[in-house]
Amino acid sequence: MTRKEIPVPTLERLSTYLRALASLDIQGVEMVCSSNIEAETGISAAQFRKDLSYFGEFGKPGIGYYVSDLQKRIEKILKLDREQSVVLVGAGNLGSALAAFPGWKQHRFSIVAVFDNNVSKIGRKLWDLEIQDVRELVHANRDYQAKIGIIAVPATEAQNVANLLIVGGVKVILNFAPATLRAPQGIVIRNVCFIQELAVLSYLLSEEESKIENVALPSGNK
């Protein structure tokens, strides 16, 4: 069956295409060509066609793509065409902001449970969900059967939480804690760390500033 591995950058872009298509769809656009997608997303037309080519044929030469058809097919590829259960660990500021995100339903994700280790929070509500004791996580997920977990706890707790999620049957984890997590083969972890993003921006800012200096002071030693 030699499954050709799909590059992760391609998967990330698929999600971007989906967003652009949704926006075009709302505007009433029915057909697009790859250069429209480039205009909308900044991703090159060639890259767009190449990305799609991993999954089959989607358009008509000379014509382009049907917006709603393409949307549905990409959703299917990413398995966003059916509701998926997500468990959230961490009911602090970040967890609260995540739980409040209005787009969960639209993107076909459903937060089925929230856990925390803070006794003063357990039993209270985070929006419409009761905050449960993190020690109940493994047991509770026997019912939920969630395969997707989100870690929104301090870095010091993140590995413990990851272990619990994995024991509880979670297969993929989105980790917001600034920590490198260990996990067995077959478990996928993606890290979101805005401080790291800012560090990159900090470097790029200094680079831009030095470029400007070089323009301002053209002569000098090269």
Add this chain to the structure above:
Amino acid sequence: MTRKEIPVPTLERLSTYLRALASLDIQGVEMVCSSNIEAETGISAAQFRKDLSYFGEFGKPGIGYYVSDLQKRIEKILKLDREQSVVLVGAGNLGSALAAFPGWKQHRFSIVAVFDNNVSKIGRKLWDLEIQDVRELVHANRDYQAKIGIIAVPATEAQNVANLLIVGGVKVILNFAPATLRAPQGIVIRNVCFIQELAVLSYLLSEEESKIENVALPSGNK
């Protein structure tokens, strides 16, 4: 001067090394070798040495690296060795969670102002900062001189906010809104979109699950 461009993945990893070094430093570790870093971060020893090599020499053959020295030097590379002003736009759940992040000072960033367009929020406090009218942003940043901006508003507002930030003198933007932003040359934008991350995980989850099926049903047609 032919500045050799540093790969962005290298910059991202530098930040990861920094985190590992901080953790080792706290544990009282004074020396590390590249394979220690691999054990700590999952990034290969060769990759670590290659990444550092863009910026000079950091270690001693046969010995390794001084933890605190390496920390300081990477911080300097990323310009994390001096305080940097950041303006935040969006005082909703996400903006609030960002403002509450306890690590700002430690990472040498300082949120100097928060803006929103919601009349019922303007004038109120978000933690210790007064929420200002986003229409004051350009003017207000003449004082702050922040070069770093964070967008934590709904997607529909994101481009407008980006434009304001840029007019206000911001050079690099961390965008949390699920939108592709346009910006002139010389402005750097990085997008953080957890829904996109979940979409990737959703695909990888289905991939993992099909692998397991294939193991469970070994014979079949290949």
Add this chain to the structure above:
DNA sequence: TAGATTGTTAATCGATTAACAATC
């Protein structure tokens, strides 16, 4: 039909990995 645009192949580019001489 002529013009437009796809899907795919080949060429290019860039990043990661491996190997090793230099050196502590």
Add this chain to the structure above:
DNA sequence: TAGATTGTTAATCGATTAACAATC
């Protein structure tokens, strides 16, 4: 000195870009 580990060069790998035959 012998063993360990660096910094760097060369080899490999993978992703992006360009080009174009197929086709609507």
